[in-house]
Amino acid sequence: MVSTKFIKRLDTKYKIRFNNPKLLEEAFTHSSYANEHPENGTRDYEKLEFLGDAVLELAISDYLYRNFRNLNEGELTRMRSNIVDTEGFAEFAQKFGFPAEINLGHGEEKAGARSRKTLLEDVFEAFNGALFLDQGMEAVEHFLSLTVYPLIDAGKFDASRDYKTDLQELLQQDGPVKIEYEVLKEEQLPSNFTVQLVVNGKVLSEGQGHNKKAAEQEAAKSALGKLN
Amino acid sequence: MVSTKFIKRLDTKYKIRFNNPKLLEEAFTHSSYANEHPENGTRDYEKLEFLGDAVLELAISDYLYRNFRNLNEGELTRMRSNIVDTEGFAEFAQKFGFPAEINLGHGEEKAGARSRKTLLEDVFEAFNGALFLDQGMEAVEHFLSLTVYPLIDAGKFDASRDYKTDLQELLQQDGPVKIEYEVLKEEQLPSNFTVQLVVNGKVLSEGQGHNKKAAEQEAAKSALGKLN
The missing domain is CATH 3.30.160.20 (Double Stranded RNA Binding Domain)
Structure with missing residues (x-):
């Protein structure tokens, strides 16, 4: 279960309050946990991840398009792929305290899945997919404006060496x-x-x-x- | 220049009327034309294509997520990639009469670029990027609901053979x-x-x-x- 502390933190830090808390729970549920606890009826995050991947791709493309007018298409694409990658998303997930909230099965827990970067990336995408379904693109953009966009502006993802x-x-x-x-x-x-x-x-x-x-x-x- | 006939057709068939016609013109301008006609000041479609690619990815992901509840994440992903591909987008572009409207340079025209699938895909993405900038996601979804979504419902993109x-x-x-x-x-x-x-x-x-x-x-x- 996603902790009360985390739910409170989402509210106070990012003004995020889910209308449908089940979506938030789903975003943090790994298939290994869903399989072990069919009685909870919580689905795993995979479908939300499918959606969240596309949500983040558009939010970030739109932000880059509007705010980096001087970059050409190649430079925009390179910058986007610097942001939208496993390392980056995993880092965000870590920074915002996501790992502790993930519902994991016993085997995966033992195998260290909680700090596995691909899993953290998945959860970050699923969270944004859930937020999109619950409150639309504006809410996602607001969340990103408090978290990811400032790092873009600070040059963290500038085009890699050519x-x-x-x-x-x-x-x-x-x-x-x-x-x-x-x-x-x-x-x-x-x-x-x-x-x-x-x-x-x-x-x-x-x-x-x-x-x-x-x-x-x-x-x-x-x-x-x-x-x- | 995008023809008056095409502009009229967008209006009558799809209820699309651009607030900023420059965006429409940009979506149909290949770099070879922009280079040959600097006096027009029209930019090529590449940045709109960068944005349109992400716009289509989300619109289609969202549609699949909401309308194919029984599919799992793997099936959704496979279906999405069947839709979002060069062949498919080029086919749409052709069907909607896009090729005749593309502003092409002489060399590219001679080389047969007007029927090149990768170019048609680019223009289809750029057009949707322009529509998104001009009128937002709802307008894109309306256009797709008249064109692409019915083909999805008809099973044209069902998961390919495994x-x-x-x-x-x-x-x-x-x-x-x-x-x-x-x-x-x-x-x-x-x-x-x-x-x-x-x-x-x-x-x-x-x-x-x-x-x-x-x-x-x-x-x-x-x-x-x-x-x-």
Whole structure:
């Protein structure tokens, strides 16, 4: 059962009071617990997680679109995927005191599931799915405005390093230099690219990746490692 | 320029009238056109596509969650990914007369981009992103209720075949049979699995995939091919 203390904390800190407390309970119920306690009739959080995943994706996309006008689509996408990932969501769940509230079965408890990042991510998504069902998108956005959005504004999820750009800047600090990435090998099933980086006609490094772009990044990273 | 005929059709068929027509224009503008016509000042659709992708994901997830109560999370996820894919969205775009309205650069026009499925998918997402910005989620849901949701209800996107289940049903029609999937090989970078299907101790087939699950499906598919 979600604790009274937690319910009170949701109210005082985030002004969240569930109209349907069953939804909150469901968001914190792992399948292992639901299986062990059929008498409670509480469903596990999986369907709420399915919905919450999409709720968070839109809330965060919308926030980025409206507040980072200068970023192009590629930069927005990279920033979104920095936010919407297991690590990040698990960290939020931890920060807001979610782990202690999760209804877990005995086996999973013993196996340390309470601190498992994928489970914490699931619960964070399910909680937002429940909040969306209970009070709509505005309530989710209000919760995120008190928790996640400030971290976005503080730059916590800024686009990760772009090695190709870094390398170009390093090589061209004294003027233009011809930089080429040549595909050496492209394997099928699943596709695996090997790319060769040629600077002014001289092979500098190689990189591998599941697509050309990733392989180029790896080649640039390797070149940076050699050059720095 | 989006044609007057199309604007009229949006109004009469779907009751959609954009408050900000610039958003509609942006949704139909490919980068190749924006680059060739900087004097128009119209941005390309890429940022609207970023947003529209998340808008559609939530609208469809929400619809499935509320209307397919009997499906579990795995079934909902499979159905969602059957709907939210390139083929499907491109088909919608085609059906609603989007291709003729796309602003394309000369090179892309010559290269046949107007019927390229990935481009049609992008424009369908961008259009829904524009509608969301212009009139909110309700307008998107209204549009989908006239176009996409009826196809969902008609079973067009029902969970695709699950070969493992099909094979199990076929093999076990006369009683229990031991079915094992053994990982033969697991390659790194990117991971590629080879799985061997063993039925009652006898190797029946092999399958490859980018993860174990996909490889198992392939093995089951191959076995079904041999058995049917």
